[in-house]
Every structure is written in C-alpha cells, then in structure tokens.
Amino acid sequence: MEELVLWSRAQFALTAIYHWLFVPLTLGLGVIIGVMETIYYKTKNEEWKTITKFWMRLFGINFAIGVATGLILEFQFGTNWSNYSWFVGDIFGAPLAIEGILAFFMEATFIAIMFFGWNKVSKGFHLASTWLTVFGASISALWILIANAWMQFPTGMTFNPDTVRNEMTDFWAVALSPIAINKFFHTVTSCWVVGSAACIGVSAWFLIKKRHIDFAKKSIKIAVPVGLVGILLTIYTGDGSAFQVAQKQPMKLAAMEGLYEGQTQAPLVAFGILKPHQQAMQEKDNPSYLNISIPYALSLLGYRDVDAYVPGITDLLEGGYPTQDGTVSLSAKEKMESGKLAVQALADYKKAKKVGNEMESQKQLEILNANYSNFGYGFIKDESELVPNVAITFYAFRFMVIFGSFFILIFAIIAYFIFKKKPYENYKWFLWLCILCIPLAYMVSQSGWLVAEMGRQPWVIQDLMPTSAAISAISSSSVATTFIIFCVLFSVLLIAELSIMFKQIKKGF
Template sequence: MELDVVALSRLQFALTALYHFLFVPLTLGLSILLAIMETVYVMTGRAIWRQMTKFWGTLFGINFVLGVSTGLVMEFQFGMNWSYYSHYVGDIFGAPLAIEGLMAFFLEATFVGLFFFGWDKLSKIGHLAATWAVALGSNFSALWILIANGWMQNPVGAAFNPQTMRMEVNDFFAVLFNPVAQAKFVHTVSAGYVTASIFVLGVSAWYLLKGRHLELAKRSMTVAASFGLAASLSVVVLGDESGYLSTEHQKMKLASIEAMWKTEPAPAAFTAFGFPDQKARETHYAVHIPWVMGLIGTRSLTTEIPGIEDLVKSAEARIRNGVEAYDALQTIRASAAPGAIPAEAQAAFEAGGHDLGYALLLKRYVDDPRQATDEQIARAASDTIPHVPTLFWTFRIMVGLGIFFIVLTATFFYLSARHRLDRYPLLLKLAVAAIPLPWIAAECGWIVAEVGRQPWIIEGVLPTAAAVSDLGAFTVLLTILGFTAIYTVLFIVEMGLMLHAIKKGPAPDPEPQAELAPHALAPAE
C-alpha cells in the first residue's frame, strides 16, 4: 500500500480509534460495576461497599478522562480527514452523533463530577442516582455511536439525492432499529462489561496473592465473576448474531473471515486453522470442521454461502450497472431545472442508482468511470476483497479469547459460590495475567468489523478512497506524528498512575458520621 493521503488518513483513524477504544470498554463496564457496588452499599448500609465504590471509582476516573480526551478527536476527525464522507452521508450519520451528545454525553459528563465531588454533598440515594446516571450515560453513548457505525455496515433508510449529491434519510426508524446496529450495540457493551470484570477480577486476585485488602478483594471478585460470566456469554451470543447478520448484509466480510475462496455446497465447513494466501486465493494447510460454517452463517443445512470468487463476479456486474447509473446522474446534474430532466435518464438512475457506489470504485483508476476499460473494471471488482489474512487471524484470536473469558469467569463464579476464592494461587496468577486479554479481544473485534468493510467506508455506497479530504499527505503525516507523540506520553502517564493507585490500594474509609464530626481528621481505623 503506498502512503498516499487515503492510506495515511486510514492509518490516523485506525490509530486514534483503536487508542480511544483502550479506554471505552473499561468505562462502559466499570461504570455499571460501580453502580452495582454502590447499590449494595445503599441497600445494606455496609461501609465496605462504599469503600469499594470509591476505590474502583478512582481507577475509573484515571481511565475515564482519557476516554473523554480521545473521544473528542473521533468526533472531529470525520470532518477533518473525511470531508467528502461528511458531505456525502452527514444527513444520516450526523444525527446519531448529535443525539449521542444530547442524550448520553451530557448525562455522563455532568454527573461524573458529582460522582467524585458529591460524596459529602449528596444524600446516599442522591449520590447513587448520580452514579447510575454516569453508567446509563456511557452506555447510551455506545448505543448511538453503534447506530452510526451499524449504518456504515448496513446503510438502511436512506437514498441518494442527485440534487444535493449525497445520501439523505428517508426512514429514520430504519436507521434506528437497524438489526446490525442493535446486535453490535449489545455485543460491544457486553465486551465492555467483560473487560471491566476481568480487570476487577485480576486486580483483586493480585491483592489476594499479596494478602492485602482481603475483604474488598473477595467481594469485588464475587461481583466481577458473576457479572463477567453473564457478559461473556452475551458477547458470544451477540457475536454469533453479528455473524449471522453479515451473511445477509456483508457477504464479502463473512467469506473473508472464513477465507472461503470458492462457494461450497451447503452446509459449508468451518476453517479452524490455515494460512490464507491473498494472491493465490487459497488457504494453505487448512483444517476444516464440516457443517459448522453453514450452521453458524445461515442457521440452515441447505442455504449456500457464496465464496469470495463468486462475490467478485457479482461485484463486477454491479460496477457495470453502477456506471450506467453514473452516466444517468451526469445527465440529471446537467439539466438546469428539476422539470427539465429527461425521463430516460431519470428512469435509468432509478433502476441502477443503488449501484452508484460501485461505479465510484473506479475513481481510483480513472476520473470518469464511464471511460473505464474492462481491465480497470476487473481490478476494481477484485478490490472488493478485504485483506483476508488479517480478518482470518484477528477473528480467531477474538473468538478464542471470548471462549477463554467464559471459562475463566465461570471458574471464579464457582469458587466464589464455594467460598474458595483464595485457595488456588495458580488460578489467581492466571487471573492477573488475563488482565490485558479483553483489550486484545476488543481491538481485534474492531479490526474485523472495519477492515472487513473495506474497500467501503459505507458498505456498497461510498468507497473509502473517495471519502477523504483534499489534504496533502505531509499534513496528515504531521498530525499522525502529533497524535502518536501525545498519545504515547499519555499512555505512559496513565499506566503509571493506574499502577500507582492499584499498589496504593483503597483509602481507609471512615463512616460518613465520623466525617461530619469536627476534629475527626485522623483515619478511623
């Protein structure tokens, strides 16, 4: 891949988005865990639960602030680096982002201040309400951003308007209740809950190994194991749902994840292992498990899943169809007034307009898609294959880790029920070592979702290469360096503070009554 402005803009988006998502999952899950812990505190009145809420809250805060900082970059970057995208789909894509601000960010950010500063200013119930508001707010934000992202994968409820040269919404409820978005939402927040659960589990296991803060650690582990078990089951179920929906909406993504080069008779086999070769279009040393792919992908024994080569053929047909639509569009654009549009052009555009995006795939090779040669059309059609080995491997890492999380949380759930959490040091060490794994799984998940969508920025509607801003490659390189520099520094600082706070452990938490009494500045214990 040459380092032109398209590649650099993609690189910058990938770097900033993957970095942003280091902080998001922990925020999503830990906010809920904090709310659960504080609810127990309010219901039982036992101070240990308040201390737990405050301790995990400190770690939450260190993480949260970087999520906010890096989220701002995401919100602005569409306009900065992807201006044709912003123009082309802003009518649909902008709305969920704005509603995210209205419904979610304000709630989350306004109450997070009270969470930290409101312990002495609010009643127990009042503070609990603030904590739940933070949890709800952060989870709502996931809902709206995934409605936006779901639309990029499955662009429903919109049509192209030749007058304004952009996609415009015609059914907002279709955008809202997009099945891809709903499945992604539950899959993603569940992944966040798993991340937070494994984090709490791992840090608590470390305390148990060190023999510190035993009361806090055991209780935290109980909460994390049960919440984490439910969440990791949910991640897998909804991940399966996402896979099933890709069969319907993103056939190429599914075929590439499976490195399924040719259409196989139903039910297709699942390739558990192998080395996909993009150039030769085959998978070396493949280990197949019969039937599994067909069952997961179609939930039937008779429906075929199309392979990559057949999908390329159908893409070529759609490119030719799109070129005709493109031609009709130029005629429509050239007409002075809406009344003067030739009926023929109008009819041709209505017939082929849904493939207009396929004609834009040719823009990489030729300015006017109508001038494209057969050879260029064939190249554009084979461009519709995403990078198969990347998808194949990231998907398998993600799924493998997902299954591991179920086993791990189920084990600790069992130990907690049997009051044996501190009996098996080896398992505790495993829990500590598992802390980074949910992040790896989550990042792999995003790579599968977004690399799998290539070469499209909006599946079937707008190619990524056509969506960038008219910037110089050097300018984008400059900002990549800038973001990388500040993000690296902040990552080191963040990790340092996080480890410091974990090593320091929870602050002794005096009873609220003691705090209100004068001269009670000394720790109560």
C-alpha cells in the same frame, strides 16, 4: 491516491483503537461499581462504600484520560473524509449530535454527583446518579454504534441528487436496524467482560501482594457474575451479528471464514492456517494449509439452515449464484459497470439541471435511481479491490472467538472456587493468569473491531462509497504528519493514564 487512502485509514484506525482503550473500561467498570454501590445501599455496610470508592477512582482516571478522544475522529471526518461527510452528513450528523448532547448533559451531571456527592446527597440519589452515569455512557455508545451500523447497512434514507447527500427518511429504520441493535448489545456486553477482567486482575494483584484480601475477594465476587453474564450475552449477540453479516455483508463473512469457494452445508472453521491470498484464489477449493472445521455450522449460523449455500470470495466476484431472495447475483464487473453509470448519471443530471434541460435531467435521474444500489462500485478500479484483507479478518475473528470463549472458562473457574469456598488466593499461577487476562480482554475487544472494520473494506458505506471516493483531495504528507502527532500525543496520554492508575492501585482501598 493509494498512499493517501492508507494514511487516512491508518490515522482513523489509530484514533479509534486508542479511543477504544477507554470506552470498554468505562462501560464495564461502571456496571460493576453500580452493583457494588447497590450492595452498599442495601446493606449499609461501610466496607462496600470503601470498595465502591476505590473502583470509582479508577473509573474516574479512565474517564478523564479517555474523555473527548472520540472528538478527534470527528475532526478527521471534516478534513480527511470530507467527501464522505458531505455524502452522509444528514444521517451521520443526527446520531452524533444526540450522542454529544446526551454525553454532555447526562454524564457530566451525574458523574459530578458520583464523585462530589458522597455525604452531600442522599444515598439513594447518589446510587441513582451512579446508575444514570452508567446508563448515559451506554446510551452514548448506542448512538455511535447506530452511526457505525448505518455504514455497514445503509437504510432509512434516500439519495438527493440535487444536494448530493443521503437524507434520512426513516429515523427508526436507522436507529433500530438489526445491525445496530446487535452491534449495540454485542459491544456493550463485551465491555462488561473487559471491566470484569480488569476488576479481577487488579484484585488478583492485591491477593498476590497479600494486601486488602477481603476487599479484593469481595470485588472478585461482584466482577465474576457481571463478567459471566457479559460473556454469555456477548456470544449470543455475536451470533446475531454474524447472522446479519451473512445477510448484508457476504464478502466480510467469506473473509472471516477464509471461504474462497461457496458451498452448501458449509462448515465453520474452528481453527485454520490460510494459504497466501493469491495462492488461495488459485486453489479456491483448498485455500488453507490446516483446517479444523465444524460440519454444517457456517450454513446453520449464517442462514439458520444446514443446507444453505454460502458464497465464497470467488463466487461473490464472479456472481451467478442464487441469492436468498431468489435472484441471481450480479458479478463484480456488472456491478462496477452499473456503478459507473450511476456516478456518470449524477454528474450529467447536475449538468442538465444547471442549463435547465429538464428532459435530460429526468432521463439521467432514472439511470441514477436504477443503478444507485451499486453507486460505490463506480469507483472500483479492479475487482480485486473488493476483497478485504482476508488474513487479518480471518485471524482476528478466530482470536476474538477463541480467547473470548476462554473468558467463560476463567469466570466459571473463579465462580466454582467461590461457590466451593476454595482458597484460590493461594494459587499464585492462577492469580497471575487473572492479571494477564486484563491485556487479553482488551486484545479480544480490539480484534472484534478489526473484524468489523477490516472485513468491510473497501467500503466506507457498504456498496455506496469506497474509501478511495470518501477521502478528501489533500496531500498524504499532511495526513502522515498528523498521524505522527497523534502517535506522540496518544502515547503521552496513555503513559499518563497508566502511571496515575498504577499509583492509585498501589495506594490500595
């Protein structure tokens, strides 16, 4: 079973990571193209049309190669994650269906006008279509992120023991959950950073090659403010996301911080080197070899109170600490017992219903309802399973924050050069740095997802379903086979995209 869980997770991660190579550039570059075309519309300067069309071609290549790769994730739901799909079908299905319809009708319609409509529709209509494509793509992302957020914080539903499904009772609670809203803005604005980094990096290459200097500098002039606004909003919404994690997923927060023993006035680790997990569990008051911290910052950011208590990994397993709502936290063992009661009560409820024993089914239903909040703990064999991979979560989080913040510096330096009219095209080392910022932006973006998804393990649905209960009873070799097929398919597609993209860039504006 463990092997099957690992292969299923690996396959899903591979597909999601691959899909996420395209989405940020679509969302980010889309905004930049929108701004460029708006300038063309306002100034009627044909140069801006040429610039817009160049970036639109790159946008089109990225869109074409990336389109529909997300559907592979849905294939996997039905085959590899059928227990999960059944358990959440009603809730997960609604946002995904809306996303599919919106993506098809909005993007497919307006993207055609974007590419075919030059000189065929009015300038204003073309501009509106460009912005509606960008808006449609962002709204598509919203529904996917709502579905993801629900998994991190299940809300707006009740569990129906007859169908064994969670059923949506409050659409707006699902759609407007604080996790979903923060996740949406954090994700979309971070995509603006990726798009800006790509635009600046490619323009820097033209400056190094001393080709299209004017067009490249004009492109950078647009990408820098978009990137700067993007990174500042990403940081702001990232704070909101971390606050929500502290409230709803304390184990993820503890892993992000490598916090093994809880404390009040908890500091935030700015940089650190963790001891191996088992050793850190033993030496919980000193779990790292190196630790540079910001005093009080974790309590303040996590709970908006410098004196707040932040539970560590061992506290979350042992329980007994006071929670924010004034109750005392249960231990992992107590939750596991409660979860087993819930799962058994569901099975007994179904058996009683089948033979028409109403009294027994009512009794089991009460047990189920009383313990449902710990339902997923019923599948946990050992409390150690409740701890995510601390090292990956910890370092991925630092990578995201440190190198994400680095983009403020990059964008600010270029903004300074532009404002002061400095000839930055002469600083070759800086232009090369700008080119290196393209892969760096992708790595930062992917590391954000690593934190979000690795940090919530073992849960597919927080507290309700772990990965071990979510997977289908299929052979791990079949999942391994499709994993290898995807490796080959994705590699070929990526090579195709990069070669077409590089060819177009070399052609120039």
